Amino acid sequence: xxxxxxxxxxxxxxxxxxxxxxxxxxxxxxxxxxxxxxxxxxxxxxxxxxxxxxxxxxxxxxxxxxxxxxxxxxxxxxxxxxxxxxxxxxxxxxxxxxxxxxxxxxxxxxxxxxxxxxxxxxxxxxxxxxxxxxxxxxxxxxxxxxxxxxxxxxxxxxxxxxxxxxxxxxxxxxxxx
Numbered sequence: 001x002x003x004x005x006x007x008x009x010x011x012x013x014x015x016x017x018x019x020x021x022x023x024x025x026x027x028x029x030x031x032x033x034x035x036x037x038x039x040x041x042x043x044x045x046x047x048x049x050x051x052x053x054x055x056x057x058x059x060x061x062x063x064x065x066x067x068x069x070x071x072x073x074x075x076x077x078x079x080x081x082x083x084x085x086x087x088x089x090x091x092x093x094x095x096x097x098x099x100x101x102x103x104x105x106x107x108x109x110x111x112x113x114x115x116x117x118x119x120x121x122x123x124x125x126x127x128x129x130x131x132x133x134x135x136x137x138x139x140x141x142x143x144x145x146x147x148x149x150x151x152x153x154x155x156x157x158x159x160x161x162x163x164x165x166x167x168x169x170x171x172x173x174x175x176x177x
Contacts, residue, residue: 002039009039015051018063022055022070030073032056034066058086064155065111065126071160072112082115088123092140108137110150127152127163 003016060066
């Protein structure tokens with residue numbers, strides 16, 4: 001049964017609720033436009049089972065990443081941060097030649113890089129869950145860019161939290177049971 005609102009039909013209640021929330025952001029002029037996958041669309045989820053929405057004409061890898069983009073726009077409007085960039089590439093290992101064969105560089109692409117008011121930098125990755133590939137790239141990143149910290153965030157209990165914090169909370173909850 002599709003969930004309908006404003007002439008749009010969504011497969012899940014979560015998508016309909018996101019539509020309602022993002023429509024409020026649009027009314028507040030925080031975002032210009034948004035597009036969520038509808039029932040009529042061929043809903044191709046990514047390999048991590050996330051929908052790919054558009055906000056302000058930008059395609060995001062997940063609803064969570066798009067939501068964090070809106071959150072950063074709000075922080076920018078409140079003057080709580082100096083600025084942010086999306087999809088910033090960091091070279092982890094340069095490309096090279098071996099036995100006449102070209103080996104491509106290893107890069108990590110951060111979801112967001114935030115410049116705080118004190119001009120410090122935060123490198124943010126929005127993750128539903130951490131993969132083996134990501135853990136390896138995180139280690140390489142932290143080795144090469146010692147001055148930067150790579151933070152993995154997720155929206156949990158109404159706020160943005162690090163995956164480490166979420167893990168600790170879940171362990172505490174499990175112990176109480």
